[in-house]
Amino acid sequence: MKHWVENIADSLTKRDVKKHVIASGTSISGSIHIGNSCDVFIASAVTKALKNTGTPAEVIWIADDYDPLRKVPYPLPESYEKYLGVSYAHIPCPEGCCTNFVEHFEKPFLDTLEDFEISLKIYSGEKMYIEGIYNDYVRISLEKALEIREIFNQYRENPLSDDWLPYNPICEECGRINTTFAYGYDGDMVHYRCECGHEGSMDIKSGRGKLTWRVEWAARWKILKITCEPFGKDHAASGGSYDVSSIISNEIFDYLSPYPVPYEWITLKGDAMSKSKGVFFTPGQWLEIGAPETLNYFIFRSKPLKHKDFNPQMPFLDFIDQYDRIERIYYGAEEPASQKEEEKVRKIYEISQIELKDRIPFQASYRFMTVAYQIAGGDINRVFKILKKNSQLPDYMENLVYEDLSSDELNQLEMRMNHVKNWLDKYAPQFVKFHVMKTIPELPLGEDQTHFLLKLADILEKKDHTAEELHDEMYNLLRELDMKPQKAFQAIYKTIIGKKHGPRAASFVLSLDKDFVIKRFRKEM
Numbered sequence: 001m002k003h004w005v006e007n008i009a010d011s012l013t014k015r016d017v018k019k020h021v022i023a024s025g026t027s028i029s030g031s032i033h034i035g036n037s038c039d040v041f042i043a044s045a046v047t048k049a050l051k052n053t054g055t056p057a058e059v060i061w062i063a064d065d066y067d068p069l070r071k072v073p074y075p076l077p078e079s080y081e082k083y084l085g086v087s088y089a090h091i092p093c094p095e096g097c098c099t100n101f102v103e104h105f106e107k108p109f110l111d112t113l114e115d116f117e118i119s120l121k122i123y124s125g126e127k128m129y130i131e132g133i134y135n136d137y138v139r140i141s142l143e144k145a146l147e148i149r150e151i152f153n154q155y156r157e158n159p160l161s162d163d164w165l166p167y168n169p170i171c172e173e174c175g176r177i178n179t180t181f182a183y184g185y186d187g188d189m190v191h192y193r194c195e196c197g198h199e200g201s202m203d204i205k206s207g208r209g210k211l212t213w214r215v216e217w218a219a220r221w222k223i224l225k226i227t228c229e230p231f232g233k234d235h236a237a238s239g240g241s242y243d244v245s246s247i248i249s250n251e252i253f254d255y256l257s258p259y260p261v262p263y264e265w266i267t268l269k270g271d272a273m274s275k276s277k278g279v280f281f282t283p284g285q286w287l288e289i290g291a292p293e294t295l296n297y298f299i300f301r302s303k304p305l306k307h308k309d310f311n312p313q314m315p316f317l318d319f320i321d322q323y324d325r326i327e328r329i330y331y332g333a334e335e336p337a338s339q340k341e342e343e344k345v346r347k348i349y350e351i352s353q354i355e356l357k358d359r360i361p362f363q364a365s366y367r368f369m370t371v372a373y374q375i376a377g378g379d380i381n382r383v384f385k386i387l388k389k390n391s392q393l394p395d396y397m398e399n400l401v402y403e404d405l406s407s408d409e410l411n412q413l414e415m416r417m418n419h420v421k422n423w424l425d426k427y428a429p430q431f432v433k434f435h436v437m438k439t440i441p442e443l444p445l446g447e448d449q450t451h452f453l454l455k456l457a458d459i460l461e462k463k464d465h466t467a468e469e470l471h472d473e474m475y476n477l478l479r480e481l482d483m484k485p486q487k488a489f490q491a492i493y494k495t496i497i498g499k500k501h502g503p504r505a506a507s508f509v510l511s512l513d514k515d516f517v518i519k520r521f522r523k524e525m
Contacts (some may be wrong), residue, residue, distance in 0.1 A: 030073025030275030076276030
């Protein structure tokens with residue numbers, strides 16, 4: 001069984017090229033999120049798979065920074081509406097921290113790629129025009145404008161006008177690029193009119209203009225010798241960008257169009273991601289709550305056109321549980337449901353890893369650590385003790401103390417603890433959050449609840465328990481007192497955290513200092 005990334009790599013090896021160039025590209029219209037950066041992760045994985053077969057390959061990233069601003073992205077002020085229609089590269093940085101709008105949104109994304117060990121050859125759309133890289137392709141496009149119009153018109157209800165040219169100059173008057181209409185040319189001089197009322201001419205060698213998108217896409221395939229490119233499903237629609245650009249690539253520029261890898265959009269809690277509405281989740285935000293391998297797993301656990309929804313709240317705990325499970329299966333620490341599942345899991349896990357380890361990395365339950373962290377007040381030594389007390393550590397750590405941890409194990413524990421802290425701070429619902437009260441909360445308890453707590457204190461005083469043993473003892477006590485679990489456990493939570501609900505009772509009680517719990521249940525402190 002092969003992963004779909006490996007299948008793409010196998011298909012590419014059949015092409016007669018010296019080196020494969022896997023392209024990715026992003027429109028710098030605001031924050032770069034896990035939805036519109038998917039092509040970067042896919043392109044990197046395909047490149048890695050090709051290299052594993054001994055095939056020369058590199059991954060490139062084109063910043064579409066010469067496109068016009070169409071909507072003001074969150075959280076920019078309404079005052080930025082004056083830049084609508086202006087190329088991103090010509091818009092100032094909103095906070096004055098970077099050279100311009102592009103760097104402000106591009107830099108945080110590129111910085112996070114270091115954590116994923118993704119190495120890209122980076123191109124700027126603006127610089128490619130200014131440096132004259134597109135010049136010959138602009139000339140060809142102007143000369144073959146009639147043929148290009150005919151290709152476009154095959155897929156249009158309303159045909160383009162006879163004087164339409166596949167080029168948009170930047171207006172010298174208003175500075176916009178999406179309001180100009182090029183209607184004629186003389187050598188390298190393109191004549192245009194703008195919706196602002198200005199008419200003028202522009203030398204293509206100045207770089208102050210760009211090819212229309214579908215022509216530009218085809219041109220850069222040949223310029224950069226691109227052999228494969230992932231892209232959002234909107235470009236893959238019948239008669240859409242990829243179909244039209246492929247015809248232009250083949251018939252106008254005499255270049256075989258790249259192997260396409262369309263992918264489905266990622267939604268956020270069921271909603272389409274939108275930079276202008278502030279509905280997005282960036283790779284940087286992901287790294288605050290999860291390891292880079294977990295984002296890889298999110299992308300590569302299913303085929304690219306399968307719907308993916310991300311929710312950083314409670315469903316994220318289920319997601320991390322799933323990741324931890326496939327890691328245990330991969331290293332033989334847990335049995336798979338079937339041989340087929342094992343084969344599938346192994347491939348997904350391998351593709352998701354930045355570097356495969358010889359042994360299973362130290363795992364501490366993310367879900368359990370949301371409780372341990374709050375009880376321990378962020379003290380990593382106490383967190384480790386709570387994990388150990390509740391049998392949440394691997395078997396080989398059974399007799400270890402915190403000081404025995406290797407540097408790798410300590411780093412993994414610290415990283416997960418920091419992820420848990422950030423998740424609690426930013427995404428955890430209120431019912432998950434708690435803190436241990438220093439004094440007995442003034443919440444009423446029934447006589448039966450008070451009696452239950454006194455009996456439970458006696459049980460705790462007699463011996464040390466595992467979480468499973470204490471769970472059984474608690475239910476034996478409930479049967480003895482003919483008491484419902486909900487009412488009994490409410491007494492525990494009210495007494496310790498001043499709430500009616502809390503974590504799993506047995507593990508919660510066991511995670512606290514034993515003397516403290518006994519005294520609190522007896523109302524001695």
